[in-house]
Amino acid sequence: MHIVTCVKQTPKSENIKIDPVTGCLIRAGADSAMNPFDEYALEAAVTLKEQVGGTVSALTMGPPQAETVLRDSIARGADRIYQLGDRALAGSDTWSTSYALSKGIEKINALQKVDVVICGKQTNDSDTGHIGPQISAWLQWPNAAFVKKIVRVNQKSIVVERLTEDGSEILELPFPCVLSVVKEISNPRVRSVKGRIAAKRAIITAWTADDIGADKEKLGIAHCPTRVVKSFTPTRENTAQIVDGTNGREKGKNLVSLLKENHLI
């Protein structure tokens, strides 16, 4: 089985800082790492490979320094790594990004037939959750989102359980297909010693927009359909009323009285 996982280098969640004046992300000094949701996706892919045999390819789109996320993928059990890097891709929105990734997957598919694409449910920097379903749309492959479990898999199809607000649903998807997965899908392993050493030596296949045959009219900030017209940091107010009391017990009693007075309970 050939599984492709899309991974992205993003700022570490705890390090995200916004310049209050410009509203821009302060990248200097901010550590970056693999998008945490992609860790779950990659672990799911590697687990699947270990169960049924096959290959895991990791694909990223990003500037040269994004190669670290691909090396990290090797350390986590991926076999091959591909990077889409091109100035033409800069500033792409999810529509453009998913287009470029789908072209990359087509190219990988031409090298070795792809059965499943696994994406994280969203990234921790833009939180859209678009990429998985959109890749499937470009490729015209069936997809399922919010997948929490791989129920079973055979030569032709995969059965998955996805999370809904009121429970879960079981779906069967024929290959090739695209899954976007939530945290419950896997428990990422600690990168093995062998993986860490292999990561240093791994060879990255790097492609430009031309290499993947992408239509440049669909790429980058100049061509993508959406645009950020304004950004601002949310304001917080400070209006808290301090609940009095000499100790926790007294404060608890006073709180109940306050809530009752204000008809909140």
Next chain:
Amino acid sequence: MNYAINEIEEAVLQTTREFAQKKIKPIRAEMDEKEQFSKQLWQEYCKSGLFGLWLPEFYGGLGGGITCLAMAFEELSRACAGLALTPGTSALGAIPMFLAATAQQRERWCPDLASGKKLWAFALTEPEAGSDATALKTTAIRDGDYYVVNGTKHFISTGKEADFYTVAVNTNPSRGARGISLLVIEKGTPGFSFGKKEVKMGIRSNPTYELIFENVRVPKENLLGSEGRGLLYVQETLDYSRPGVAAQAIGIAQGALDTTIPYLRTRKQFGQPLITFQALGHKVAELSAKIEAGRSLVYTLTHQMDKEFIPAVQNALANQTTVHDELKKLKGARWTKYSAQAKLFCSNVAMEVADECVTLCGGIAYMRDFPLEKYMRDAKITQIYEGTVHIQKNEILTALIKEYAAKGEE
């Protein structure tokens, strides 16, 4: 100080440190409290490739040596000495096999050992034979293609969970200690059962069991090396494994100090952080120096060992011989004295550091919610297993007497 001298050792440190933080720390208190072995953690160890560090790549290992094993054991024990024993005791049980096994035997056992699919354990101690291993009573009498094993082993770490047991038996009781041999006995062999599970002071997440052998028929192919040479292999095993216990002791000591220093920095009494009281601060400084001295001793020793161990393993693979024979051909050093010195020193450091740290932190450290008391309970085992501190002194003394006797009067 960082003692890693190559890429492999560096990666071992990174992996085990991350593993300790992400996989061990979150469960250590619960597993200790419940005295429960974690099968899930075992699987995590497998996924991170932590069983095959010291085994050659040919069998799916990493090709590292004793240093890798010790470094891993130190870093894992720094989080929890009990949970660190899953790969730790598997290595201990497998080292005698790996030293004495023929190429065919290695082929049979090493791949599953390296992947972690099968766990190994070492069974030497008996109710009547502790420090004096020569007194062991378990017999293995040859009957055709089998040995028939009878006897009882006790205090066996990772008991019941392990799949293969390297068991010291007497194949020729009339020859006493010279009749001792090593047999590999697989769990599930008819007549092989588990007795009492011990309730322990420390390392409680690792099960300690009694093994009972009643007319257990073990194929003769499971004999390691030749009959009657069991104690030799045991000694050689301990030479390689005691630095591991020493490393574990250093890990425990470091873990205790890692818990203590941040507490002393934040806890204020008499209006100032505890660490600024020189009596306490100086104690911390002194403990840290002892830990570093112990660590330095361990890795200086293991790096020397690896200079012989790794080539011997490679030769054994190339020549289809045993690692034991190849080590002999290299005419290397006997490590008994140095291993015993490392274990003696480091286990004493562990106990001292853990004890002092509990005192430094005071009341809170006596409470189970705070991880320090566990370090103190766990530290104690390093002074006991694989030879008590007294046995280590015997080993050192015997070696010294021999050395000086050989020198004659200079």
Next chain:
Amino acid sequence: MPVKDCKNVWILAEVQHGKLSPTAYELLHAGRKLADDLEEKLCAVVLGNHVGKYARDLIEHGADVVYVCESDQLENYVDDTYAKVLTDLVQTYHPNKLLIPATNCGRALSAKTAVFVGTGLTADATQVQINKADGQLYATRPTFGGNLMATITCAKTRPEMCSLRPMAYDKAPLQKGRKGEIVKFPFTKGKHASLAKFLEFIKSKEEGLDLSEVTVIVAGGRGVGKKEGFHLLHQLAQRLGGAVGASRGPVDSGWIDYRYQIGLTGRTVKPKLYIACGISGQIQHMAGVSGADVIVAINKDPNAPIMKMAHYAVEGDMYEVIPAMLEALS
């Protein structure tokens, strides 16, 4: 079709397992304002099996037109099928704006449809408005973990699509007897069917009330300290007729199921009363409770960010405060 010829504001009225999702009314509320500002019609799309029965209700909550596509093939949500039908509808009627609820299904459906249609999509917006100058949809959403709000537009393609966060808007009021048009749209198997097969729905067996439906939520954070602490929160929630929630910490620590997570990576809630226990108040969490009428913070740390954002701040140990509350309530 040229941008200027695309007319009307559409909303997708989601039906989940035979139940019209409350998000339908929220989207009608948001959409009504947009349509009025544009002086265009507000249209609702409802897809499913036997869903025509909801059309009247949608009209009485503000829709001028309801497009209904019914088929047993639409009984359950399958990404491909739904996206193909929705795309077909869009390409038949050329709406100007299209709002979809940012529920699990809605997020995936909106993304896939945007590519099929060839238009831009803003994810998980919390506010939508029409820019008076050019009639464009300005959709504002939290990004970078809620540290930044971004307003996003889609100038050149139509419809401008946006998924709208559940509970970001109040429900549209019922206007009994309101009139509107119902348009049936045919389901075409060859054109709309998917290769994916829906097999089964497993209803959640989780005990406790649904977070999105309760008026009181008692939520715990890392400060709860242990799994067992949530029993205490359960007791308080039960006494107040509410439900228990959590910030990310306890979920990551395995003290409580992900289903209860509130915040940017969890759910958005809009209770009347939100009692946050041992929650520091990271912006990622607060993004999920900004719709709460009243927030009470119980925290040992007087400097925790939540103590400033709450309406009532109690500096104290929840293990002292909550038992006292329970006593006072009994």
